[in-house]
Amino acid sequence: MTTQSVLENLTAKLPLGVCVLNDQMEVLYWNDFFADRLNISSDDVKGQNLLTLFPNEAKYLKKKINSVFVLNNASFSYWEHRPHVFLFSSSRPITGEETLMYQNIEFLPLDVTDNKVKTVCMIVQDVTELASYYQGQKELSEQLSQEHNALQELNRKLEEAQNQLLQADKMAAIGQLAAGVAHEINNPIGFINSNLQSLEDYAVKLLKLVNFYEKVVHKTQNKTFIALQKDMQERMKYQFIREDMPELVAESIDGINRVSEIVKSLKAFSHVDSSEWQYADIVEGIESTLKIANNELKYNVEIHREYQQQLPKLFCQPMQLNQVFLNLIVNGAQAIVDKGHIYITVSANDNDYQVAIKDTGCGISKSAMHKIFEPFYTTKPVGQGTGLGLSLSYSIVQKHKGNLVVTSEPNVGTTFTVILPILTPEQLLPEASAPA
CATH class of the missing domain: 3.30.565.10 (Histidine kinase-like ATPase, C-terminal domain)
Structure with a gap:
C-alpha cells in the first residue's frame, strides 16, 4: 500500500469531519464523517455548493470561509458560541443517548499560491462529550449554589419572627444592588455608546472620502494612479473591510443598547430612585x-x-x-x-x-x-x-x-x-x- 493511499484511507476514517472547498464554495472532498451523516459520498458531493447543502447556516459559513480566502488566516467556530453549526447527531459513549452534536470547527487555508488562497479545509470536531461535561459541571455548581442559598435563606427566615421584616431587608438589598449596578455600569456604557456613535459617523465619512478619492483618480485617466490604487486596495483587503466595518460597529452599538436595557429593567424592578x-x-x-x-x-x-x-x-x-x-x-x-x-x-x-x-x-x-x-x-x-x-x-x-x-x-x-x-x-x- 502506497503512502498516498494510506493517507487517503486515514483521512477518510478520521473521527473528524474533513471538507475541502474551492473559492466558489464548491465541495472538492469530504471524508466518511460527512458522508455517513448525510448519506452522500465524497464522489457524489463533488462540485456541489456547500451553502446550498446547508442553507440554514449558509450566512454564517460564508462569513467564516470568506475570511480565510480574504485574509489568508485560519478562522474558528467554538461550541460555546455556536453549538450546532451542522445538525449532526452524536451518541454518548456510555449511555448511547442520541443528542445533537456540539462542534468545534476550524477553517484553514489549504492551497496557497502567491499569497492567494485557492482552497480551504474545514475540520469539524465532535466535542459533545466535553460540552456535556462542562454543562453538567455548570448545572451541578448552580444547583449547589442554589441549595446553599436556599439553606441560608431558610436559616435566616427561621431566625426571624416576622417574615415581613425579612422581606423588607431582602428588597432593600436588591435596591442597593440595583443602585450600585446602575451607577457602576451606566457611566462606562454612556461613554462607550457615545464613542461608538462617533466611530460610526467617522467610518461613514471616511468611506465617503475614499469613494471621492476613487472618483478623482479615475477622472484623471492616469493608468499608473489607477493601478496603484487597485494594488493598494487589494493588499489592504479594502473591499472586505468596507463591507465588514459598518456591521461590526452596528453590532457593538446593539450590544451596548441591550446592556443599557438590562440595567434599566433592574433599576425599574427595584425602584431604587424612589421612596x-x-x-x-x-x-x-x-x-x-x-x-x-x-x-x-x-x-x-x-x-x-x-x-x-x-x-x-x-x-x-x-x-x-x-x-x-x-x-x-x-x-x-x-x-x-x-x-x-x-x-x-x-x-x-x-x-x-x-x-x-x-x-x-x-x-x-x-x-x-x-x-x-x-x-x-x-x-x-x-x-x-x-x-x-x-x-x-x-x-x-x-x-x-x-x-x-x-x-x-x-x-x-x-x-x-x-x-x-x-x-x-x-x-x-x-x-x-x-x-x-
Missing part, C-alpha cells in the same frame, strides 16, 4: 419583572399580555408588588413541564386593580390548595424551594389591603388573581396622616 410607598405604573412593573425573569421563561414559555388601556397609577409599594409578580410568574413557569403559555391580564375599575396570571402548567391538587399560602409549604424537591414565596406574596397583598385568589385544575393550569383596592395614602397609611 417605598408611591404612585406607580403596575404594567411598567410587570414588564420590568418579565425582563428580570426572562431566564426562567425564554426556553419553554410564551407570554401573552392583555392590558387595559389608560390604567390609573396605584399608590403602593412597587418593589414588593414586583416581588409578588415575580413569584407568581416564576411559579407558573416552573409548573410548565415542556412548553406552555402564561397569560397576564391587567384591568381596573373605580374600586380596584385586578392582575391575573394564568399558566398552562400541571395545576394544583385539591389537597394542596388549602396549604399553598402556609409558610414553608412546598411541593418542590429539597433544595429547589423554601415554601415562602406564596406566603410572602399573600402577606404583601394583604398589607395593600388586597386579596390573592387562586383557581386551579390539575393538568390544565392555574390562575392567580391579585386584587388591589384603589385607595388614597390616608386610607392605606392612616398612621401617617394621624396628628402627632
